[in-house]
Each structure stands twice: as C-alpha cells, then as structure tokens.
Amino acid sequence: MKKLAMLFVAAATLFLYTGCGKSGSNKDPDYTCTTCTTTPEAKVANDASFKGVYKGVLIGSTGTIKFDVNNAGTTLTATLVIDGVISTLTATVIAQSGQTPTYVSDFTGTLNGQPVTIKFSVGSGGQNPVVVSATVPGHTGITFVLAKETSTALIEAFEGTYETTKPESGTFNIILSRKLALWGALARKNGSTEVDNDANGTISGDNLVREGITIATIAGDALAGEFTDGNNKKVTLKGKRTL
Known part of the structure; x- marks a missing residue:
C-alpha cells in the first residue's frame, strides 16, 4: 500500500x-x-530523490506526459502528447532547500501555436507527484495520473x-x-x-x-x-x- x-x-x-x-x-x-x-530512463542516483523521471496519462482529451526533472543533469522538461500532438515544455525553477513540496514549477511551451502551462509539484523523495494545474488551449478540465519511475521499475x-x-x-x-x-x-x-x-x-x-x-x-x-x-x-x- x-x-x-x-x-x-x-x-x-x-x-x-x-x-x-x-x-x-x-x-x-x-x-x-x-x-x-x-x-527505465530514470538514473539510480535519483531513486529516492525528487529528481528523476515521472510518467503519466491524461484525459481531456487523451494523451500522455513525461517530466524530466534533472534526471541526467540540469534538464527540466516535460513532453506532453495530447490527441497525437507533441509539445515540449521547459522550466527554469530550481528546487529550494526546506521548500514544501520540494519541487514545484510551471512547465511552459506551445501546442498548435498557442501557449501551454502545466504546474508540477513533487515531494523530496519523489512522493506525491501531481499536476497542480494545467492550461492547454482547446482542452479544458484535464486530469492527470502520474508515477515516479525508478532505475529498476x-x-x-x-x-x-x-x-x-x-x-x-x-x-x-x-x-x-x-x-x-x-x-x-x-x-x-x-x-x-x-x-x-x-x-x-x-x-x-x-x-x-x-x-x-x-x-x-x-x-x-x-x-x-x-x-x-x-x-x-x-x-x-x-x-x-x-x-
């Protein structure tokens, strides 16, 4: 459990x-x-950290999302695929010591030429990864379910x-x-x-x-x-x- x-x-x-x-x-x-x-794409050094790879599915319409939070360096990206259209989002926020949750940031980009913002947060050990909010033109009420990938799972x-x-x-x-x-x-x-x-x-x-x-x-x-x-x-x- x-x-x-x-x-x-x-x-x-x-x-x-x-x-x-x-x-x-x-x-x-x-x-x-x-x-x-x-x-697994996740690095072993990130298995118990907020860093790493998070994958999920979405409804509103249908699709997937993958977050790369410093998995293999300084990369902070999210790949959103919705109704077969791919959007690469980026973030600039670096985790702050003592912050709760440990990492929270907007990932921004465009989809079909229009601005997209997805706010992602996760705890210090990679627990409770969630999409706090999502603004995707043409796709209201999007719901996500996410999981942290580890180097063995x-x-x-x-x-x-x-x-x-x-x-x-x-x-x-x-x-x-x-x-x-x-x-x-x-x-x-x-x-x-x-x-x-x-x-x-x-x-x-x-x-x-x-x-x-x-x-x-x-x-x-x-x-x-x-x-x-x-x-x-x-x-x-x-x-x-x-x-």
Whole structure:
C-alpha cells in the first residue's frame, strides 16, 4: 500500500467489481510501441530523490506526459502528447532547500501555436507527484495520473477505451509498473466532463487485477479484457502502450 500510495495518485470508485473477469479476444499481441523504451530512463542516483523521471496519462482529451526533472543533469522538461500532438515544455525553477513540496514549477511551451502551462509539484523523495494545474488551449478540465519511475521499475502508459452493455463507452487510460506489479487508471464516459480517477490494482502474471477480478490481460504492448460490474453489465477494455 505504501508503494501504491507513492506511485499512483487516485480518488473515487470507477466500477464495482463482482463476478468473473476474463482476457479479451480483441487485444493485439502484434502491436509494438516503436517509440517506447523497454528499460527505465530514470538514473539510480535519483531513486529516492525528487529528481528523476515521472510518467503519466491524461484525459481531456487523451494523451500522455513525461517530466524530466534533472534526471541526467540540469534538464527540466516535460513532453506532453495530447490527441497525437507533441509539445515540449521547459522550466527554469530550481528546487529550494526546506521548500514544501520540494519541487514545484510551471512547465511552459506551445501546442498548435498557442501557449501551454502545466504546474508540477513533487515531494523530496519523489512522493506525491501531481499536476497542480494545467492550461492547454482547446482542452479544458484535464486530469492527470502520474508515477515516479525508478532505475529498476519502468513505468508504462497505455491509452485505451471501454464499452459496456448499458450501453456506454469512453476513454480508459492506464499507467503501470510490471516490476512493482501495480497499475492505476483514469476513465471518462464519452460526452461527459467527469473523470473517474480511482481505478487501481495489482498485476498478477500478465493480468490486471482489481479486488480479485481480472479486468484485462497484457500482451506485449497491448491489453484487453472483459468483466462484469456490480450492475451485471459487461465491461470491455482495450488499449495500446504509447509511452
């Protein structure tokens, strides 16, 4: 629970899980994320520090973000990918001794020619990494979930969708660490502005498990699955790794 609290920032219930779950037939084991690293980028010297690499997913629309906070020198950058458009943001703030949180700064840049500002903060040991606020033209109400990568625990980000027999459909984006056997996610119903941000659980083998139920199975850089929720609706998930 301590590792989970440090790695995955979350808050209310996404689904009530009952019955059984199974891996889905719609996963794509042949998909490979050609831009994704297969080993941690974080340096060992930063494992217990605010310095290092932080990765996450976002909803509003959909995408990923990666912060480099002095991981291998003086670099202070963030790479934001939203709806497939890439924006490189920079910061100039240096951590101050005794400051709480230890590091907090605006990362600024442009997206489609318009100014972007994302305020990021993190504690002295890399705990509680959060996006405090985000101003991204054309994308209001963005929600993030972040995790600190370490030299031994790669963080992966998957962007995906869900469908239910309600019927209902929406976005379901996941970050996970196979090494730590933990995952966390964000979900939003199509047409809604409300984001559910408390979907999290463990990884058993290749299975994403929530309260004892397998909700999806990872196959390479893809995942998919089906389960029944507390209202006897079948929920189908699928996604692909993008970071």
